[in-house]
Amino acid sequence: xxxxxxxxxxxxIILAPDAASACCEAAARIAAHVRATPEPVLGLxxxxxxxxxxxxxxxxxxxxxxxxxxxxxxxxxEYHPIAPDDPRSYHAYMRAALxxxxxxxxxxxxxxxxxxxxxxxxxxAYEEAIRAAGGIGLQxxxxxxxxxxxxxxxxxxxxxxxxxxxxxxxxxxQNADLFDNRWQNVPRQALTMGVxxxxxxxRLLLVATGAAKARIVRDALEGPVTPMVSASALRLHPACxxxxxxxxxxxxxLA
Ligand code: GLP
Numbered sequence: 628x629x630x631x632x633x634x635x636x637x638x639x640i641i642l643a644p645d646a647a648s649a650c651c652e653a654a655a656r657i658a659a660h661v662r663a664t665p666e667p668v669l670g671l672x673x674x675x676x677x678x679x680x681x682x683x684x685x686x687x688x689x690x691x692x693x694x695x696x697x698x699x700x701x702x703x704x705e706y707h708p709i710a711p712d713d714p715r716s717y718h719a720y721m722r723a724a725l726x727x728x729x730x731x732x733x734x735x736x737x738x739x740x741x742x743x744x745x746x747x748x749x750x751x752a753y754e755e756a757i758r759a760a761g762g763i764g765l766q767x768x769x770x771x772x773x774x775x776x777x778x779x780x781x782x783x784x785x786x787x788x789x790x791x792x793x794x795x796x797x798x799x800x801q802n803a804d805l806f807d808n809r810w811q812n813v814p815r816q817a818l819t820m821g822v823x824x825x826x827x828x829x830r831l832l833l834v835a836t837g838a839a840k841a842r843i844v845r846d847a848l849e850g851p852v853t854p855m856v857s858a859s860a861l862r863l864h865p866a867c868x869x870x871x872x873x874x875x876x877x878x879x880x881l882a
Contacts, residue, residue: 770858
């Protein structure tokens with residue numbers, strides 16, 4: 628594991644030897660945060676990259692007694708419109724990947740309600756719930772091919788809050804696998820935490836693996852800090868760690 632620090636010591640980049648170790652490193656950091664914090668508030672993410680991280684966390688729960696009972700969780704985003712019990716929803720993803728395998732009460736887990744009749748009201752309530760929980764202690768993040776974190780497609784104001792957004796065609800194509808591999812079936816909209824919401828988390832942990840992410844990882848970490856690449860905002864955060872495998876890090880100057 629090689630550790631590199633950039634941007635006047637703000638961002639820590641971990642170059643893992645392969646994707647499996649990148650995901651184990653991320654899981655180990657989440658586990659350490661949960662163990663060290665009396666009332667952990669976790670920000671969670673979805674996507675294929677996260678599946679191995681959740682598998683590792685479930686393993687730590689089963690084999691090493693890692694308890695999630697004291698945690699509250701807030702996910703980054705959910706499609707709109709989609710019902711929480713729809714198997715293609717992020718609600719269903721989270722139940723299948725993590726929640727039903729660990730000791731967390733369902734009422735302590737929250738995702739934006741993609742079926743809310745009043746999406747703007749739901750977004751306000753989501754922000755309020757995060758505040759009432761004391762803010763997010765550790766936010767897990769992936770990165771989309773458009774540079775999005777959550778579903779903050781370009782351009783996304785760095786001060787943006789939880790809101791209803793339109794998804795880029797690139798993103799709908801990237802996420803078509805859950806929708807019978809037909810990108811046209813992927814909802815056109817989503818509810819997502821804003822870049823500003825994400826930046827308020829006390830620690831951030833971004834994980835990217837695979838060659839498909841190399842270009843956008845380079846843009847986010849070494850290109851201009853711009854609302855055209857939401858993930859570039861992370862370089863302004865005081866405590867952000869990025870974990871990469873060699874393929875995702877391939878185009879970085881530092882790699
Ligand atoms: C979705 C999520 C993002 C996530 C991205 C990456 O678009 N909304 O939060 O970062 O997927 O997905 P994958 O890990 O499948 O590449």
